[in-house]
Amino acid sequence: xxxxxxxxxxxxxxxxxxxxxxxxxxxxxxxxxxxxxxxxxxxxxxxxxxxxxxxxxxxxxxxxxxxxxxxxxxxxxxxxxxxxxxxxxxxxxxxxxxxxxxxxxxxxxxxxxxxxxxxxxxxxxxxxxxxxxxxxxxxxxxxxxxxxxxxxxxxxxxxxxxxxxxxxxxxxxxxxxxxxxxxxxxxxxxxxxxxxxxxxxxxxxxxxxxxxxxxxxxxxxxxxxxxxxxxxxxxxxxxxxxxxxxxxxxxxxxxxxxxxxxxxxxxxxxxxxxxxxxxxxxxxxxxxxxxxxxxxxxxxxxxxxxxxxxxxxxxxxxxxxxxxxxxxxxxxxxxxxxxxxxxxxxxxxxxxxxxxxxxxxxxxxxxxxxxxxxxxxxxxxxxxxxxxxxxxxxxxxxxxxxxxxxxxxxxxxxxxxxxx
Ligand SMILES: Nc1ncnc2c1ncn2[C@@H]1O[C@H](COP(=O)(O)OP(=O)(O)O)[C@@H](O)[C@H]1O
Ligand SMILES: [Mg+2]
Numbered sequence: 165x166x167x168x169x170x171x172x173x174x175x176x177x178x179x180x181x182x183x184x185x186x187x188x189x190x191x192x193x194x195x196x197x198x199x200x201x202x203x204x205x206x207x208x209x210x211x212x213x214x215x216x217x218x219x220x221x222x223x224x225x226x227x228x229x230x231x232x233x234x235x236x237x238x239x240x241x242x243x244x245x246x247x248x249x250x251x252x253x254x255x256x257x258x259x260x261x262x263x264x265x266x267x268x269x270x271x272x273x274x275x276x277x278x279x280x281x282x283x284x285x286x287x288x289x290x291x292x293x294x295x296x297x298x299x300x301x302x303x304x305x306x307x308x309x310x311x312x313x314x315x316x317x318x319x320x321x322x323x324x325x326x327x328x329x330x331x332x333x334x335x336x337x338x339x340x341x342x343x344x345x346x347x348x349x350x351x352x353x354x355x356x357x358x359x360x361x362x363x364x365x366x367x368x369x370x371x372x373x374x375x376x377x378x379x380x381x382x383x384x385x386x387x388x389x390x391x392x393x394x395x396x397x398x399x400x401x402x403x404x405x406x407x408x409x410x411x412x413x414x415x416x417x418x419x420x421x422x423x424x425x426x427x428x429x430x431x432x433x434x435x436x437x438x439x440x441x442x443x444x445x446x447x448x449x450x451x452x453x454x455x456x457x458x459x460x461x462x463x464x465x466x467x468x469x470x471x472x473x474x475x476x477x478x479x480x481x482x483x484x485x486x487x488x489x490x491x492x493x494x495x496x497x498x499x500x501x502x503x504x505x506x507x508x509x510x511x512x513x514x515x516x517x518x519x520x521x522x523x524x525x526x527x528x529x530x531x532x533x534x535x536x537x538x539x540x541x542x543x544x545x546x547x548x549x550x551x552x553x554x555x556x557x558x559x560x561x562x563x564x565x566x567x568x569x570x571x572x573x574x575x576x577x578x579x580x581x582x583x584x
Contacts, residue, residue, distance in 0.1 A: 165181065165188050165190055165191070165225060165226055165227040165228065165229065165462070166190075166192070166193050166220065166225050166227075166228045167181070167190060167191070167192055167193070167195075167199075167203070167227070167229045167231060168193050168210045168228065168229065168230045168231055168232070168235055168240075168488065169230070169231025169232045170194055170195060170473045170522075171194045171196070171231065171232070171448055171522045171523075171537070172448055172449055172451075172452050172520040172522040172537065172539070173231050173232075173397060173446050173447070173448035173449070173452065173520075173522065174192070174195070174196075174231040174520070175196070175198050175199045175521050175522070175540075176200060176451050176452045176456070176520050176521035176540075176542075177229055177231060177446065177454045177455065178190050178195075178199050178203050178456070179202075179450065179464075179476070179520070180201065180455040180456075180458060180462045181229070181462055181463055181466075182202070182203075183462070184461045184464070185461060186463050186464070188226075188227075188460065188463050189204065190203045191203060191204055191225075191430060191453040192205055193205070193206040193208065193209070193210050193216075193538070194209070196216060196521045196522065196523070196524050196525065196534070197521055197524040197525050197526040197531050198519070198520060198521025198524055198531075198539075199521060200478070200526075201526075202452055202528045204221075206219075206225075206518050207219060207559070208220070209236075210230075210235045210240055211235070212245040213238065213239060213240055214241070215242060216240065216244075216256065216389065217240075217243040217247050217249065220244060220247070220249050221249060224479060225249060226250060226467075227251065227252065227255075227463070227466060227467055227470065227532075228240075228244055228248045228250070228251040228252070228253075229251075229252045229446075229466060229471065230251065230252060230253035230424070230445065231446065231564065232445065233259065233262050233307065233443065233444060233445050234307075234324040235253075235264070235300075236253045236254060236256070236259040236261045236262075236424075236445060237256065237260075237262070237263045237307065237442055238256070238504045239255075239256035240417055241253045241254060241256065241259075241423075241424075242255050242256050244566065250467060250470040250471070251423075251470055251491075251505070252423070252424050252425075252469055252470055253423065253424040253425075253444070253445065254395055254420075254424045254444050255420060255423075257385055257423075258415055258418040258420045258421070258423075258444065258495070259413070259444045261415075261422075261426075261442045261444050262307075262443045262444040262445075263306060263307050264305055264306060264571050265303045265304070265305050265306075265307050265312075265341045265441065266284055266341060266443050268441060268496050269284075269341060270271050270281055271411055271414050271415065272367045272411070272439060273291075273412050274414050275410035275413065275453065276410060277406065277407050277410055277411060277439055278406060278407070278436065278437065278438045278439060279343075279439045279440075279451075280343040280344040280345075280346050280438055280440075281343065281344045282302070282341050282342060282343035282344070282370075283303075283341075283342055283479065284339050284340070284341055284342075285326075285330075285339060285340050285342055286330065286339045287330060288323060288326040288330055288331065288342070289324055291322065291326040291330070291340055291342055292322060292323060292326070294342040295296065295316075295342055296344075296346075297314050297321075298316065298317055298318055298319070298322075298345075299316060299317050299345045300315070300342065300345060300346050301313065301314075301315055301316075301339040301342070301343045302314045302315075302316060302322065302326060302329070302340055302341070302342055303340065303342075303343065304329045304334075304335050304338055304340055305338040305339045305340065305341060305447075306335060306336065306338045306472065307335075308309055308334075308335040310337055310372075310382055310384060311330075311335075311382065312329070315345065318479070318573070320425075321391040324383060326340060328513050331377040332409070345436055346431040346433055346440070346555045347431075347433055347434075348431045348432045348433035348434070348437075349369075349431070349432050350369060350429065350430065350431055350432070350440070351367055351368075351369060351392060351395060351429075351430045351431075351432055351437070352367070352368045352369060352370055352388075352424070352427060352428075352429060352430075352447050352450045353365075353368075353403055353407075353408075353424050353428050353430060354365050354368075354398065354408075354425050354427045354428075354446065354447060354450065354454070355425070355455045356406050356424075356425060356434075356465060356466075356469045356475060356478075356480075357408070357422045357423060357424060357425070357469060357475075357476040358413050358421050358423060358468060358470075358472060358473055358474045358476075359412070359421030359425050359470060359472045359473065360412070360416065360472060360473045360475075360476075361409070361412065361473070361475055361476065362408035362409050362411075362412050362420070362426060363404075363447075363475050363478055363479065363480060364400050364403075364404045364408070364480075365425075365454055365458075366390050366391050366451050366454050366457055366482050367390065367391050367392045367395045367400055367460075368388050368389065368390035368391070368392065368447070368450040368454050369388060369389060369390075369392050369450075369471040370387070370388040370447065370449060370450050371385065371386045371388065371570060371572075371573055372385055372386070373386070374493075374497070374498060374568070374570075375570070376570050376571055376572045378570065381499070382498070383493070383497065383498045383499055383537070384448060384449075384536070384537055385447075385448060385449045385491065385537075386449075386490075386491045386537075386569075386570045386573065387449065387452075387488070387489055387490050387491050387570055387573030387574070388447075388449045388450045388452065388453040388488075388489045389448065389487060389488045389489065389548060389552075389574040389577060390453040390454045390455055390486070390487050391482075391486065392429075392456075392459060392482050392577075393548065393580055393581055393584070394580070395432075401547075403428070403430065403437060406437075407428050407430070407437075407438045407439050408426050408428060411426065411442070411478035412426065420488075421468055421472065422467060423445075423470055423472075424444060424445065425443075425444070425445055425446050426442060426444065427442060427443035427444070427445065427446070427447050427450075428441075428442055429442070429443070431439045438491060440471045441504045447488050448522075449491055449537075449540050452489040452520050452540045452542050453487040453488065453489040453542055454519070456483075456487050456518050456544060457482050457483040457485065457544070458480070458481075458482065459482055459483055459489050460479070460480045460481050460485075461480040465478065465480065478507060483544065485509075485544040485545060485546055485552055486544065486545055486546075486547060486548045486549065486550070486551040487542055487543070488542070488543060488545070488548065488551040488552045488554075488555045488573060488574045489540050489541065489542040489555065489573070490541045490555045490556060490565055490569060490570070490573050491522075491537050491539070491540050491541075491557045491569070491570075492537075492538050492539045492540075492541065492559060492562060492564075492568070492569050493534050493536065493537045493538060493567075493568040493569070494523060494533045494537075494538050494564075494566055494567075494568070495567075495568065496566070497535075497536055497537065497567020497568060498536075501523075501535030501536055501575045502533060502535060503516050503525075503532070503533055503534050503535045503561055503567050504527070504532050504533065505532060505533040505564040505565040505566060506530045506532050506564060506565075507524065507530070507531045507532060507533060507538070507539070507562065507563070507564045508562070508563050508564070509561040509562040509563050510531060512562075512563060513541070513558045513561055513562065514554075514558060514560040516543070517541060517542065517554060517555070518541075518542045518543075518545070519539055519540070519541050519542075519557040519558070519562070520540045520542070521538075521540075522537040522539060522541070523535045523536040523537055523538045523541060524538060524539065528537070532564075533564055538563055538564070538567075539561070539562060541555050541558050541559040543555035543557075543558060544553060545546060547578075547580075547581055548574050548577045548581050549578045549579050549581060551574075552573070552574050552575070552578060555573075556571075
């Protein structure tokens with residue numbers, strides 16, 4: 165089987181697949197220094213859809229697991245399915261759920277999924293007229309690498325954000341969704357879908373800002389933990405029944421059955437939960453905190469999800485322990501990127517701590533940084549506090565020039581655990 169992608173999420177996927185009793189041969193496309201140390205490279209570029217699909221057919225690949233959204237949105241799944249190759253991920257049509265905020269809103273509306281009230285605008289003036297109060301939430305319709313959402317505190321901020329998106333076309337042509345600001349705590353709830361049903365994975369929370377106390381610019385994610393204290397199995401069921409399942413039903417009705425991971429970003433408010441957005445793939449870094457807790461064979465689960473109704477009666481079991489993931493990022497991230505700094509201390513990390521690579525490469529016998537987020541350090545523990553302590557103890561052993569690490573990942577949860 166082939167795992168597409170080059171980040172910490174894909175490294176965690178490769179590890180979890182290799183833990184399967186089926187002992188699969190896992191290949192990476194393209195992988196990174198950490199992934200390639202334990203899985204050989206697959207000889208085709210996923211950006212060249214037809215060539216990739218042809219090569220996969222020739223090599224009799226039994227499953228392709230797509231990590232990032234780009235290949236999904238460009239139609240890699242469709243190209244593979246044309247050749248009857250099993251693949252985990254939605255079709256190009258269903259991937260619009262992530263690629264277009266407007267499409268996601270329309271599906272939610274049609275399926276009766278709780279979400280913030282919204283309207284769509286294509287000019288700055290229309291945008292300002294649509295805002296009823298501040299803070300206001302402005303979302304560029306298309307993919308924007310995590311930079312397309314602005315929470316504007318006042319009118320001047322809203323005006324400049326709208327101008328940047330609609331007039332300067334920072335992310336290309338496209339409209340903007342103006343939606344109500346929601347208060348509460350965020351939750352990432354991912355579900356595995358087989359076109360017919362949605363089966364939840366363990367709940368997680370991620371930390372998007374670069375700075376401690378959730379300050380500074382957004383990043384790809386600086387840490388995560390799973391499960392989320394206070395989010396019961398009952399509540400997970402309720403959310404899947406109100407959010408994931410209706411979306412899967414609606415897409416099926418429209419002739420675009422959803423296979424793969426449906427990731428709902430949710431806001432848990434005092435009056436219940438609302439959906440902020442959908443992603444159509446595993447989250448990064450949530451996956452690094454979720455998969456080490458998986459007790460069910462991932463190969464079997466992903467193969468089932470690739471078949472229509474394959475997850476019927478599937479049960480997913482989880483390690484009861486908590487997992488905490490801490491991200492180490494390179495100097496200047498997220499504004500700029502620093503490469504080539506030698507990483508030391510990887511060999512000192514205890515065996516029961518999982519280090520997954522993101523922006524790393526191999527250079528003359530060293531592992532060096534390759535920009536962006538560099539490494540993820542995940543530890544398990546009998547409490548959030550134990551997991552957190554172990555993750556930071558291991559992360560502190562790993563050094564490189566300019567290393568950035570938030571010290572407060574899951575800190576609030578430890579407080580809460582103590583008080584409960
Ligand atoms: N309606 C909303 N109210 C409050 N905060 C929001 C709202 N929508 C989005 N956000 C915040 O902005 C972040 C990014 O928005 P999201 O819709 O997840 O877009 P993307 O991940 O594509 O950038 C969310 O994680 C959340 O913190
Ligand atoms: Mg998001």
